[in-house]
Amino acid sequence: MLAFAALIIKNLWRRKSRTILTVLGISLGIATIVTLGIITGGLSNTMEKIIKTGEADFTVAQGDVADFSFSSITRDQLKEIRATPGVKSAIGVLLGFVQTPKNPMFTLFGIDRRDIGAIEADLTRGRFFDDGKDELVIGKIAAKNLDLKIGDTLPVRGKNFQIVGIFQTGNPMQDGGGLVPLANLQKMDKKENQVTMVLVKVTDKVTDIESFTDKFEKKFDGDLTTLASVEDFSSVDSGMEIMDFTSTAISVLAVVIGGIGVMNTVMMSVFERTREIGILRAVGWKKRRVLTMILGEAFLLGVLSIGVGIAIGLGVIHFIMTYPVAQSFLVPDYSFKIFERAVLVGVLVSIGGGLYPAWRATRFSPAEALRYE
Amino acid sequence: MSNIIKARALRKYFDGDRIKALDGIDLDIADGEFVAIMGPSGSGKSTLLNMLGGLDHPDSGCLSVAGQDLMAGRDLTSYRARTVGFVFQLHNLIPAQTALENVILPMFESRLGARERRRQALDLIELVGLGKRAQGYPPQLSGGERQRVAIARALANSPRIILADEPTGSLDSKSGDMIMDLLTDIWGEGKKTLVIVTHEESVGRRAKRIVRMLDGRVV
Numbered sequence: 001m002l003a004f005a006a007l008i009i010k011n012l013w014r015r016k017s018r019t020i021l022t023v024l025g026i027s028l029g030i031a032t033i034v035t036l037g038i039i040t041g042g043l044s045n046t047m048e049k050i051i052k053t054g055e056a057d058f059t060v061a062q063g064d065v066a067d068f069s070f071s072s073i074t075r076d077q078l079k080e081i082r083a084t085p086g087v088k089s090a091i092g093v094l095l096g097f098v099q100t101p102k103n104p105m106f107t108l109f110g111i112d113r114r115d116i117g118a119i120e121a122d123l124t125r126g127r128f129f130d131d132g133k134d135e136l137v138i139g140k141i142a143a144k145n146l147d148l149k150i151g152d153t154l155p156v157r158g159k160n161f162q163i164v165g166i167f168q169t170g171n172p173m174q175d176g177g178g179l180v181p182l183a184n185l186q187k188m189d190k191k192e193n194q195v196t197m198v199l200v201k202v203t204d205k206v207t208d209i210e211s212f213t214d215k216f217e218k219k220f221d222g223d224l225t226t227l228a229s230v231e232d233f234s235s236v237d238s239g240m241e242i243m244d245f246t247s248t249a250i251s252v253l254a255v256v257i258g259g260i261g262v263m264n265t266v267m268m269s270v271f272e273r274t275r276e277i278g279i280l281r282a283v284g285w286k287k288r289r290v291l292t293m294i295l296g297e298a299f300l301l302g303v304l305s306i307g308v309g310i311a312i313g314l315g316v317i318h319f320i321m322t323y324p325v326a327q328s329f330l331v332p333d334y335s336f337k338i339f340e341r342a343v344l345v346g347v348l349v350s351i352g353g354g355l356y357p358a359w360r361a362t363r364f365s366p367a368e369a370l371r372y373e
Numbered sequence: 374m375s376n377i378i379k380a381r382a383l384r385k386y387f388d389g390d391r392i393k394a395l396d397g398i399d400l401d402i403a404d405g406e407f408v409a410i411m412g413p414s415g416s417g418k419s420t421l422l423n424m425l426g427g428l429d430h431p432d433s434g435c436l437s438v439a440g441q442d443l444m445a446g447r448d449l450t451s452y453r454a455r456t457v458g459f460v461f462q463l464h465n466l467i468p469a470q471t472a473l474e475n476v477i478l479p480m481f482e483s484r485l486g487a488r489e490r491r492r493q494a495l496d497l498i499e500l501v502g503l504g505k506r507a508q509g510y511p512p513q514l515s516g517g518e519r520q521r522v523a524i525a526r527a528l529a530n531s532p533r534i535i536l537a538d539e540p541t542g543s544l545d546s547k548s549g550d551m552i553m554d555l556l557t558d559i560w561g562e563g564k565k566t567l568v569i570v571t572h573e574e575s576v577g578r579r580a581k582r583i584v585r586m587l588d589g590r591v592v
């Protein structure tokens with residue numbers, strides 16, 4: 001058994017450069033799957049946390065927008081939401097996006113001072129802003145990346161906002177952005193009387209959130225939509241869906257391309273070793289053992305590719321996370337599921353690609369194979 | 374003495390029936406006999422040896438070796454592993470495997486443990502006089518040494534019959550003689566049946582009997 005495994009390893013080792021190139025090819029596919037999986041997972045965690053900010057039960061957004069950031073809810077609608085039976089609290093938040101030197105998508109969260117407790121942000125330094133003033137409470141990650149301290153100013157759309165505090169929520173989008181007075185942001189962005197999202201908490205009487213949100217949406221006749229989990233995001237954001245689709249498409253491509261790569265490599269080595277396979281059969285090797293040997297070589301290519309692919313993927317994530325813009329949108333989600341998928345793809349690719357060449361190797365008649373020089 | 378190999382009206386055609394590689398062979402070889410098969414190139418010597426070794430099925434006729442019917446339809450894998458040992462002219466060995474590992478190859482299908490396989494293989498390598506080269510790879514060995522390894526491998530699993538297809542064909546006459554000495558010794562001591570295909574009269578003369586072939590027939 002050990003000797004048989006050693007033989008398989010040697011067979012790959014003697015074609016070192018080809019083995020390395022094949023492994024590299026497959027592992028790039030696996031690395032892509034790992035990288036995309038960790039990023040999409042991280043992004044969806046971020047979005048999930050955004051809609052559950054301050055332990056909100058769900059978030060309300062405009063019903064029929066292409067992107068969440070275009071959502072607009074009026075002051076009257078907000079009042080109506082508050083008046084809905086079963087709603088304990090409803091807090092309007094306006095999102096604004098500004099470009100800063102190191103981060104092209106710095107997110108401003110406009111909120112009324114009296115509502116700020118609902119975000120459940122930890123103030124690590126300084127104080128919260130006063131309504132009506134151009135003051136900004138900056139997220140911890142943003143403070144670090146932009147190298148800002150209390151007392152510094154950050155220019156936002158021509159106005160200088162003074163940093164009065166530093167906060168932390170654990171959500172990278174919030175920690176990578178800042179809190180500003182709602183009215184000031186509304187005025188700056190010419191969105192008077194508008195908010196982007198409304199964070200809703202329900203009363204104890206509501207036990208079934210799902211049926212509650214269904215009724216809620218009916219009441220507003222499709223003008224508003226509710227987001228209780230990240231899956232609901234597809235109704236207001238095609239971006240998440242596109243990413244999911246891209247990720248799946250790339251995985252499928254990786255499997256197909258990797259499979260062809262393995263097949264090509266193993267096929268070549270089978271044909272080159274026609275005479276050797278003839279000798280093995282002549283000394284009494286069963287077809288099944290020849291099959292196992294070739295499949296074993298393919299499988300080993302897969303196992304090596306899984307290792308290298310995961311290493312490359314993690315390396316790429318590490319590199320991406322050195323960018324402030326990445327830090328302010330996601331925390332890498334190293335979930336078991338992603339590694340499981342990488343392993344599955346590696347195994348599928350190698351066994352799938354090895355099956356045909358291995359079968360061909362067993363079809364050689366020993367006498368014919370031995371005539372082969 | 375009983376016959377270990379019995380062939381009757383053995384036929385093997387290639388390319389439909391254009392090439393009559395074996396065209397009605399009748400041949401008996403006694404248990405423990407040493408036979409040389411000689412004849413011009415293309416006369417069917419290798420084809421006959423392949424049939425005897427269970428590498429290919431005859432088209433028609435009868436062939437039984439060591440009590441086993443070798444006619445079409447049977448899987449001959451274990452026959453090849455246990456009853457016969459092969460030595461070819463060239464490229465006998467797996468280049469990525471050491472001499473020792475090459476000798477172990479036929480034992481993969483046996484029930485021996487790894488340690489026992491290794492021990493037996495080392496004994497065989499010792500027997501063919503290559504004790505010091507056991508860990509050498511085929512490309513590092515001389516032609517004569519490679520044939521010795523091939524002979525050691527042919528002896529693995531203790532087959533009753535050794536089949537050698539021009540074992541000296543690619544060697545100079547001195548190493549060829551040494552290989553023939555070795556094969557003759559093994560035949561003499563082991564009560565094995567030895568069938569050698571050769572072009573060389575000097576090699577043929579060592580056998581107890583010469584079978585001459587021409588155009589797929591014994592003449």
Ligand SMILES: Nc1ncnc2c1ncn2[C@@H]1O[C@H](COP(=O)(O)OP(=O)(O)OP(=O)(O)O)[C@@H](O)[C@H]1O
Pocket residue numbers: 368371387388392393394412413414415416417418419420421
């Ligand atoms: N697999 C095959 N397909 C087609 N023709 C074959 C095959 N095997 C052998 N032949 C033909 O059968 C004939 C006998 O071949 P064989 O190899 O037995 O000759 P040989 O006596 O061993 O010759 P040599 O001394 O050159 O080795 C030759 O004409 C050869 O071309």
Ligand SMILES: [Mg+2]
Pocket residue numbers: 418419420538
């Ligand atoms: Mg021949």
